[in-house]
Amino acid sequence: MIMNKGPISQFIQHHYRHFNAAALVDAAKGYETHLLEGGKMMVTLAGAMSTAELGISFAEMIRQGKVDIISCTGANLEEDIMNLVAHTHYKRVPNYRDLSPQEEWELLEKGFNRVTDTCIPEEEAFRRIQKHIYKIWKDAESKGERYFPHEYMYKLLLSGVMQEHYEIDPRHSWMLAAAEKNIPIIVPGWEDSTMGNIFASYCIKGELQASTMKSGIEYMVWLSDWYRKNSSGKGVGFFQIGGGIAGDFPICVVPMMYQDLEWHDVPFWSYFCQISDSTTSYGSYSGAVPNEKITWGKLDIHTPKFIIESDATIVAPLIFAYLLGW
DSSP: OGGGSOHHHHHHHHHOOSHHHHHHHHHHHHHHHHHHTTOEEEEEEOTTTTTTTTHHHHHHHHHTTOOSEEEEOHHHHHHHHHHHHHGGGOEEOTTGGGOOHHHHHHHHHTTEEEETTEEEEIIIIIIHHHHHHHHHHHHHHHTTOOBOHHHHHHHHHHHTTTGGGOOSOGGGOHHHHHHHHTOOEEOTTTTSSHHHHHHHHHHHTTSSOGGGBOOHHHHHHHHHHHHHHHOSTTOEEEEEESOHHHHHHHHTHHHIIIIISOOTTOOOBSEEEEEOOOOOOTTOSTTSOGGGGGTTTSBOTTSOEEEEOSOHHHHHHHHHHHHHTO
16 A cells, blocks of 8 residues: 555655554545545535645545535635635735734734734735625525525636636635535535625625525535435545534534434444644533544444544645545
8 A cells, every 4th residue: 555655645654653643644544444435525624724725735635536525614715715816915924923913903904814824915815706706696686596605606716707816726726626526515604704794794785685695504404415315335424624613513414313303314424533733621622532422423433533633734734645645
């Protein structure tokens, strides 16, 4: 197996032998085995993974059929597109820990919104998308149509109207790769995003109706149908990057069907891995060990379970590299 892999994978297998490093290898091999045995995989994105440019590896995972469904925050949904159309306008601040409140204010006045060491340019990123997405929202409403947040973004990308603004290799955009394959995306809590705020502002001004956007409840209803249709055989695995609602929301579809709908033939998630730097503490859900999820009816006793307590911006690309044979 090791000789069929590229240099990154060979390095990982040779050097990563113990502790967190060994957990990374075990999780990657478990993911690979799950796919080889015919299983499907959900990948969830929390934090600022799109701003971290995870798309460089994640887009290829999507193209090669190693991802069947995605759950992500509204921020990750939009920030991949922002990076696609405004990359050269981003500003990196390596010494962000040393910034004074006054310097932070000056970044705001220059139109930069900071995410750790990376500043997103408001005008080039947010407003460039807003101009086009509003037309798509309005057009749907005028026709009496309703769509999910990701479906509107897919319409935006596939329309080609943003193409003239591309500032990176489009093969590095995971949203573009997902749109081209029409990969289903669950976006729980989409309201908590820049585009969600912008959509709400149009509703307040009376220019759009809130019902034009399908809701989180409708996402859960849709997901239950998808899961039922795709969980036969090897079943569906759950690869969670970070914590938060991107993972918490979709993982609950199993206990909802089993406990609330009393569909007792619903299989548990058949693989579980979480990459998180959240530590196990009193009341922490993101930092809870996978076994805790057994008590909530999400994982089975025999579900392969992995947790890698590390920085997802380092770990996820390495696991993807292994799965891609790099």
